[in-house]
Amino acid sequence: MNEREVYACKKYIRKHRAAMKEVGRVLLDLPALLTLFHLDCENCRLVHRETCCEGGQPYAVENRQADLLERESGAIARQLWSERDQRGWAAEGIWDKHYGLGTIRMDHGNCLFYKEIDGRHGCSIHAYAERSGADVVALKPFSCQLYPLEVIDMGEAILLTALTEETAPFSRWGTDYLEHFYCASIQRRMAAAHLDEHFFALTGYKPAYQWNIPLLHALLGSDAGLALDFLGKRSRRETVVT
Structure with missing residues (x-):
């Protein structure tokens, strides 16, 4: 990251630290990791005419x-x-x-x-x-397999987050996915009345972390089980509340 991105990341952590869960050296950015995505990659080119x-x-x-x-x-x-x-x-x-x-x-x-x-x-x-x-x-x-997650080594801790409007200023993914692709915005998909219901189906959206579970095991090692258990419980709780 460049200096501006580092500053934006540190500012983001300060603002949202209370909503993060520490597991070993990893800071789980719960709101971002629970953000809904649908990686309908097989149909992406049919809908967007271009893929990643x-x-x-x-x-x-x-x-x-x-x-x-x-x-x-x-x-x-x-x-x-x-x-x-x-x-x-x-x-x-x-x-x-x-x-x-x-x-x-x-x-x-x-x-x-x-x-x-x-x-x-x-x-x-x-x-x-x-x-x-x-x-x-x-x-x-x-x-190529990290999206929509972001793993950032901050020195004393590693931030595990996902692409959102607030993380975009320091994310490798930037704003392009948010602005142009349905995978990153269930709101844009809901507004796309012209689209066949089977493409990026609304029922296919799920929390960001669930798209990368094998990768999370590889990244987090022995802490993966604890982190995924916590995320799963938080996800179920929020689903019940909403």
């Missing part, structure tokens, strides 16, 4: 994860890509020639791993993991 994987440079991958992804890239290509594409991968590799290891190269302006699979557009890393039984949390780039 299109038209931008993927976040860099940490070296340890990059090594694993490189080892598995051949298997991903063999399972989901044509022989011609496989030859291209073998010749050019999966990394950007300028930035090198850890930065996935682009293909026609999109992430290399983005493709149409069985009539749906999405991540071939994720599809490969599901089909082969590989650990998607270990294999798929961290930032």
